[in-house]
Amino acid sequence: MSQYRTFTAADAVDYARQFGGVENPESLVESQEIGDGNLNLVFKIFDRDGISRVIVKQALPYVRCVGESWPLTLDRARIEAEVLQIHGEYCPQHTVKILHYDPQLAVMVMEDLSSHAIWRGEQVNGVDYPQAAGQLGEYLAQTLFHTSDFYQHPHQKKADVIRFTNPELCDITEELFFNEPYEVHERNGYPRALEPLVASLRDDDELRQKVAGLKHRFLSHAEALLHGDVHSGSIFVAEGSLKVIDAEFGYYGPIGFDVGSALGNMLINYCALPGLLAPREAADAREKRLRDVSTTWQSFAEGFLALAAEKTQDRALARPGYAAEFLQKIWRDSLGFCGTEVIRRTVGMSQVADIKNIRDEAMKNECVRQAITLGRTLILAADRIEDADALIARVRQNG
Numbered sequence: 001m002s003q004y005r006t007f008t009a010a011d012a013v014d015y016a017r018q019f020g021g022v023e024n025p026e027s028l029v030e031s032q033e034i035g036d037g038n039l040n041l042v043f044k045i046f047d048r049d050g051i052s053r054v055i056v057k058q059a060l061p062y063v064r065c066v067g068e069s070w071p072l073t074l075d076r077a078r079i080e081a082e083v084l085q086i087h088g089e090y091c092p093q094h095t096v097k098i099l100h101y102d103p104q105l106a107v108m109v110m111e112d113l114s115s116h117a118i119w120r121g122e123q124v125n126g127v128d129y130p131q132a133a134g135q136l137g138e139y140l141a142q143t144l145f146h147t148s149d150f151y152q153h154p155h156q157k158k159a160d161v162i163r164f165t166n167p168e169l170c171d172i173t174e175e176l177f178f179n180e181p182y183e184v185h186e187r188n189g190y191p192r193a194l195e196p197l198v199a200s201l202r203d204d205d206e207l208r209q210k211v212a213g214l215k216h217r218f219l220s221h222a223e224a225l226l227h228g229d230v231h232s233g234s235i236f237v238a239e240g241s242l243k244v245i246d247a248e249f250g251y252y253g254p255i256g257f258d259v260g261s262a263l264g265n266m267l268i269n270y271c272a273l274p275g276l277l278a279p280r281e282a283a284d285a286r287e288k289r290l291r292d293v294s295t296t297w298q299s300f301a302e303g304f305l306a307l308a309a310e311k312t313q314d315r316a317l318a319r320p321g322y323a324a325e326f327l328q329k330i331w332r333d334s335l336g337f338c339g340t341e342v343i344r345r346t347v348g349m350s351q352v353a354d355i356k357n358i359r360d361e362a363m364k365n366e367c368v369r370q371a372i373t374l375g376r377t378l379i380l381a382a383d384r385i386e387d388a389d390a391l392i393a394r395v396r397q398n399g
């Protein structure tokens, strides 16, 4: 146990030598801070041959992209490391491996995934990973089933709900997802040309009522230990491999939130592609993205049902047909949360590369307009979209 201090590049090397689990620690000689996220320091640690061997990630006591005026708990490093350890227990093949963490220093050492690429960047460039969506569905099924009441002992589950109470990070989601995009707010980041469309969201009573219901479920439904921020920027891919990172928003919440976040980012990419690639490439990549949406859901749903049939511990929840009925509720939730993810990443503060990389201003506005319209449709029509095919039909109708 050591007292918190912000790591320098040299501190990160020292720490990796101690806790990186490499055979010859003295071979680690250099580090580079590569964090491109909004919150934390991420150091890549290199050996004498210039090969990166391990990652050191440290939480800062404030929001990195804003500064010291927005303090943020260091406890998020504990949450991140422990969520990834638990998810890694149930889905080692698709969870980044945590090698060590220290809650006092708010630091963790993890497996280096430099052989992989962040999925969002690959989607922006039109690079296809045909197996990734099925693997993501498997990650969601394994992690969410095994941490739910279907599988957890009721005492353990209640203890974990407390252990993963994550009030400060949840507060960010509660504001950025469910409040700010539907208000006049200085942090919103939508193109000013879309003011009339965004104003129409604020004035849409039916939409705001649905968003209230989604926020209420986010606040109150402790269904499983969520990742809490499963977007394509938290997912590394390589040929035949997928690894999820960055679980500091983890807490016990509604399963549809993780599933919907994952689907939402794919649909944002779908809307952005005409602004990113030449017309024929874009059309091809869009079809792949719709395939990913459908495959992610199918893989999650089949995985969850198979696990429920085989491994449900609770005698009442094991009743035939109950898991399938619950899955229908997850689907409805997923559609709603998917819609709020699309809107919060286009109207709200957390803008994504898919949109930011569109150079032509008019094209960017058109892609964002489509995304906002789609997000609204999904939130409003969640109860009437029966399955993944119906979802894809809606997406195509939207433009």
Ligand code: ADP
Binding pocket: 034, 035, 036, 037, 038, 039, 040, 041, 042, 055, 057, 096, 110, 111, 112, 113, 114, 118, 233, 234, 245, 246, 248
């Ligand atoms: P934040 O919580 O600040 O968003 P992330 O965990 O998302 O930080 O990491 C930020 C960036 O650092 C990632 O986008 C990726 O480029 C790099 N990174 C993070 N973890 C790893 C890893 N295990 N291996 C290689 N690069 C990583």
Ligand code: MG
Binding pocket: 037, 038, 233, 234, 246
């Ligand atoms: Mg991140």
Ligand code: MG
Binding pocket: 036, 037, 038, 039
């Ligand atoms: Mg980030």
Ligand code: MG
Binding pocket: 037, 039, 246, 247, 248
């Ligand atoms: Mg993060």
